[in-house]
Amino acid sequence: MFLPSTRKKARELLVQAFYQWEISGSEISCIEVEFATDNNMDKVDTEFFKELLYGIPSKLIDVDAAYEGHLDRKFKDLDPVSRALLRIGSYELCFRIDVPYRVAINEAVNLAKKFGPTDTYKYINGILDKVAIDKRDLEIKSQARAK
Structure with missing residues (x-):
């Protein structure tokens, strides 16, 4: 069982880890060791952190394909933080059905407010809303009927 605060902390570290991965080109296993050494992982959902840390690169084609069709610019024109946020959010929408x-x-919007360039959160929200419609249409429709 996880606490929402430990999963939130995992997502914060994931944004930083994927930023580092993209900028430095370091191996994911090296980044994992560095983050485990440099951070107090007692307050982190480490299972979730590791799943996404390794899962996103291993499913990168599918993860990137989930949001790329909704971009209003070229993929290469996204800043590294936005790419990290879209990848984390898209992975959760595609592969973590247990996460509403x-x-x-x-969570991606809040991380964009914390780590992203000004107003990035609006862009991230818009793109992930579209990914959710593509990947979680039944969930969205069932919640709309429940209202």
């Missing part, structure tokens, strides 16, 4: 779609989007 609204939680996946809200």
